[in-house]
Amino acid sequence: MPELPPSLLSLDRPGSALSNSTGPIIDFAPDASCLDVEGLSLAYGGKPALRDLTLRVPRQRVTAFIGPSGCGKSTLLRALNRLHDLDETVSRQGSIRLEGQEIHAPEVAVDELRRRVGMVFQAPNPFPMSIYENVAFGLRLQGGMSRRRMNDIVEWALEAAALWGEVKDRLRASAWSLSIGQQQRLVIARTLAVRPEVLLLDEPASALDPISTLKIEELIRSLKSQLTLVLVTHNMQQAARVSDYTAFLHDGELVEYAPTASLFTNPRLARTENYITGRMA
Amino acid sequence: MSLAEVAGFRARLPRGEGPWAWLAAGSVALSLLMLGGLLTLIAVRGLGHFWPASVSLVELDDGQLLAGRAVRELPLATGQGRERLYFTGNRDIDGHVWQWVAVDRIVASEQPRELVVLERVRYGDFIGRLVDVRPAGSHVQGVGGGEVAWAALQARLAAVDALRDERDDLQRNVIQPLVRQLEKDPGDTAARRGLAVANDRIRGLQDAMQAEVVVLQSVDGRRLVLTLAEVLRAWRPNAMSLPEKMGAWVQGVWRFLSEGPRVANTAGGVWPAIFGTVLMVLLMSVLVTPFGVLAAVYLNEVAHQGHLTHWVRIAVRNLAGVPSIVYGVFGLGVFVYGIGGSIDEWFFSDQLPSPTFGTGGLLWASLTLALLTLPVVIVATEEGLARIPDHQREGALALGATRLEMLTRVVLPMAVPAMLTGVILAIARAAGEVAPLMLVGVAKLAPQVPVDGEFPFLHLDRKFMHLGYHVYDTAFHGDDIQAAMPMVYATALLLVLVVLVLNLTAIFLRHYLRARHGALSRH
Ligand SMILES: Nc1ncnc2c1ncn2[C@@H]1O[C@H](COP(=O)(O)OP(=O)(O)OP(=O)(O)O)[C@@H](O)[C@H]1O
Numbered sequence: 001m002p003e004l005p006p007s008l009l010s011l012d013r014p015g016s017a018l019s020n021s022t023g024p025i026i027d028f029a030p031d032a033s034c035l036d037v038e039g040l041s042l043a044y045g046g047k048p049a050l051r052d053l054t055l056r057v058p059r060q061r062v063t064a065f066i067g068p069s070g071c072g073k074s075t076l077l078r079a080l081n082r083l084h085d086l087d088e089t090v091s092r093q094g095s096i097r098l099e100g101q102e103i104h105a106p107e108v109a110v111d112e113l114r115r116r117v118g119m120v121f122q123a124p125n126p127f128p129m130s131i132y133e134n135v136a137f138g139l140r141l142q143g144g145m146s147r148r149r150m151n152d153i154v155e156w157a158l159e160a161a162a163l164w165g166e167v168k169d170r171l172r173a174s175a176w177s178l179s180i181g182q183q184q185r186l187v188i189a190r191t192l193a194v195r196p197e198v199l200l201l202d203e204p205a206s207a208l209d210p211i212s213t214l215k216i217e218e219l220i221r222s223l224k225s226q227l228t229l230v231l232v233t234h235n236m237q238q239a240a241r242v243s244d245y246t247a248f249l250h251d252g253e254l255v256e257y258a259p260t261a262s263l264f265t266n267p268r269l270a271r272t273e274n275y276i277t278g279r280m281a
Numbered sequence: 282m283s284l285a286e287v288a289g290f291r292a293r294l295p296r297g298e299g300p301w302a303w304l305a306a307g308s309v310a311l312s313l314l315m316l317g318g319l320l321t322l323i324a325v326r327g328l329g330h331f332w333p334a335s336v337s338l339v340e341l342d343d344g345q346l347l348a349g350r351a352v353r354e355l356p357l358a359t360g361q362g363r364e365r366l367y368f369t370g371n372r373d374i375d376g377h378v379w380q381w382v383a384v385d386r387i388v389a390s391e392q393p394r395e396l397v398v399l400e401r402v403r404y405g406d407f408i409g410r411l412v413d414v415r416p417a418g419s420h421v422q423g424v425g426g427g428e429v430a431w432a433a434l435q436a437r438l439a440a441v442d443a444l445r446d447e448r449d450d451l452q453r454n455v456i457q458p459l460v461r462q463l464e465k466d467p468g469d470t471a472a473r474r475g476l477a478v479a480n481d482r483i484r485g486l487q488d489a490m491q492a493e494v495v496v497l498q499s500v501d502g503r504r505l506v507l508t509l510a511e512v513l514r515a516w517r518p519n520a521m522s523l524p525e526k527m528g529a530w531v532q533g534v535w536r537f538l539s540e541g542p543r544v545a546n547t548a549g550g551v552w553p554a555i556f557g558t559v560l561m562v563l564l565m566s567v568l569v570t571p572f573g574v575l576a577a578v579y580l581n582e583v584a585h586q587g588h589l590t591h592w593v594r595i596a597v598r599n600l601a602g603v604p605s606i607v608y609g610v611f612g613l614g615v616f617v618y619g620i621g622g623s624i625d626e627w628f629f630s631d632q633l634p635s636p637t638f639g640t641g642g643l644l645w646a647s648l649t650l651a652l653l654t655l656p657v658v659i660v661a662t663e664e665g666l667a668r669i670p671d672h673q674r675e676g677a678l679a680l681g682a683t684r685l686e687m688l689t690r691v692v693l694p695m696a697v698p699a700m701l702t703g704v705i706l707a708i709a710r711a712a713g714e715v716a717p718l719m720l721v722g723v724a725k726l727a728p729q730v731p732v733d734g735e736f737p738f739l740h741l742d743r744k745f746m747h748l749g750y751h752v753y754d755t756a757f758h759g760d761d762i763q764a765a766m767p768m769v770y771a772t773a774l775l776l777v778l779v780v781l782v783l784n785l786t787a788i789f790l791r792h793y794l795r796a797r798h799g800a801l802s803r804h
């Protein structure tokens with residue numbers, strides 16, 4: 001994986017008192033952003049799910065999206081790699097830029113974009129193939145790769161997803177024979193194998209047991225030296241444990257966006273505090 | 282409750298759930314019983330046909346003698362006593378082959394060892410005594426009667442069988458190709474010479490087969506002289522031990538399966554019909570699968586899910602309910618006369634007015650049945666596609682797959698079992714269809730199967746035989762329906778078995794593919 005330049009991100013700690021203002025409070029240095037979302041609105045068949053959303057996702061950091069169920073976290077995540085393209089009922093305004101390049105521009109090939117912006121879903125979805133073939137799936141799509149190189153990348157990806165030790169003797173076994181936690185790490189390995197620049201994780205641990213959850217969290221922390229991660233989670237502790245920045249969304253709008261430490265210890269808006277302290281579902 | 286549970290005797294009837302559970306279980310049991318009864322009936326009647334049953338020599342109170350196989354017994358119409366039906370054979374000397382006899386009129390009934398049954402080329406079976414085997418035209422005593430004659434007959438029949446095989450072989454592999462060659466090029470002198478030589482040889486064989494005669498006598502004393510060429514098989518059922526009878530039974534079944542039909546389909550075997558049925562069904566599957574799968578993929582994965590798609594879906598489901606004869610009419614009008622006629626005009630105009638593709642044939646029959654079963658494949662495949670969770674599709678897309686790659690690498694492989702389910706249902710429906718075939722290419726008699734060593738090996742334009750149609754034809758177009766009935770049962774049983782085997786093959790294939798999906802190890 002090519003090493004990215006060290007982040008130039010610097011954070012200035014906020015220290016103000018709670019505010020009841022409604023406008024988004026964004027506390028974030030913009031210069032090292034990997035993804036720029038600007039004025040994004042999205043509706044399912046006329047029913048708005050995201051409203052005029054603007055936020056930046058820093059490079060090589062973990063950014064968490066939190067918010068009550070139905071607030072649009074998944075919708076936002078799926079917008080980032082254009083998974084909504086499949087659904088004709090979805091209408092969208094606004095722009096999303098990946099490393100400065102508009103992802104909706106006509107010259108952007110959507111499959112290439114999705115390779116650069118990988119995604120892991122809530123429920124593990126390995127294909128009904130062998131473990132090896134699952135990891136090699138994306139590589140085979142690109143084609144023209146020697147066997148030896150493919151083997152190397154598969155091993156590297158499984159290693160990176162902390163799964164190699166558990167599966168190295170059964171690469172030919174069906175992926176569906178793995179435990180749910182292993183399957184989720186396999187899916188992460190499969191995504192890592194195509195070397196994405198961004199990894200979107202939509203509640204990746206919500207279907208897992210505590211031990212598997214810890215493994216995934218460790219994995220997330222270890223990966224941020226190599227790529228940009230976006231994590232959707234309902235688990236405040238998890239967001240606090242693994243993310244560098246946290247965005248709080250509510251009803252399709254961005255409410256507050258700040259370094260995780262400050263958002264959790266010192267939220268600026270009452271709505272945010274209510275949510276993270278559990279006073280609002 | 283599922284059929285499988287009942288069949289596996291694991292039916293659990295919840296107590297206190299009222300009579301409906303018993304009602305449901307009762308219906309299932311009744312259906313199974315009827316199904317079992319049906320299969321048993323055709324199996325017993327069909328397979329019994331090949332059993333060399335004993336022949337009784339019966340003396341009646343008025344001194345009349347008859348020899349025959351007891352078939353069944355019924356109470357007399359008067360209500361007193363019973364009467365028995367005998368199959369007596371000897372159509373040529375008696376004028377009939379069945380005889381009802383009142384049981385109290387029977388004075389004596391025995392089963393003498395020396396009674397022979399002869400299966401003949403014409404007039405069906407002969408039942409009676411063997412008197413002599415001698416050269417044709419001779420009036421001098423030949424080998425004489427008894428065991429000597431029986432042994433001689435066995436040996437002579439084997440020799441005649443060999444001659445007959447040689448003749449049929451010549452006919453098929455030398456004469457017919459030469460005749461076709463001459464049809465194309467009447468001036469081919471080499472072919473003409475070859476034909477003459479072959480015909481001479483055939484005449485020679487025929488003479489050799491007729492060189493000897495067998496002298497027979499019915500039990501009531503009438504004589505019959507047959508050339509050996511007219512006799513196909515001879516046996517002495519009363520002299521046979523059980524293992525011998527079983528051997529003869531196996532042989533009989535084998536001949537039924539492997540030989541062509543004789544005597545207007547009421548005797549002989551059904552090999553061309555088996556071959557035709559299987560080939561037609563396989564061709565149908567090959568034609569229907571890609572179309573059905575593509576249509577289902579379009580409906581489920583590509584088309585905008587709007588009103589139009591909705592209506593198309595309903596229409597497809599309803600197409601499955603169109604009576605099959607309607608498809609036959611369509612096939613006749615569009616495939617045979619329309620497309621077939623045009624093909625003839627463009628490519629086979631030299632052979633017109635005798636049609637090549639402009640008449641019913643294997644291709645049109647398979648296409649018609651493919652059309653008939655298309656909805657089944659579409660519906661089954663679509664259901665399979667709909668069952669594949671969206672997150673599998675999204676998983677592929679999220680790795681940078683295009684929609685085509687997603688379809689071919691993830692979605693379609695997962696839908697293969699569903700497609701095969703569709704094909705299984707299609708086979709089950711198509712293999713039993715007769716009505717449309719009568720319009721688009723099935724033949725009463727087509728001893729030549731549509732596959733042979735002659736280019737292009739698979740003759741899609743030829744007419745073919747079909748077990749279902751054979752049943753119909755045998756049952757209604759022979760002159761002795763009684764005699765044809767065992768053939769009808771045997772053919773029907775075979776049809777069921779062929780459908781079963783075809784289905785089991787597909788089911789096995791599906792199972793295998795499923796297993797491969799489960800514990801897959803590719804490359
Ligand atoms: N395919 C869809 N069609 C129509 N409406 C949708 C669709 N997907 C989501 N929505 C609606 O959009 C809104 C945002 O949904 P989204 O799935 O993004 O919420 P979320 O924050 O991810 O919720 P959760 O935490 O429960 O996953 C919800 O009101 C939801 O009902």
Ligand SMILES: [Mg+2]
Binds near residue numbers: 073074075
């Ligand atoms: Mg969600």
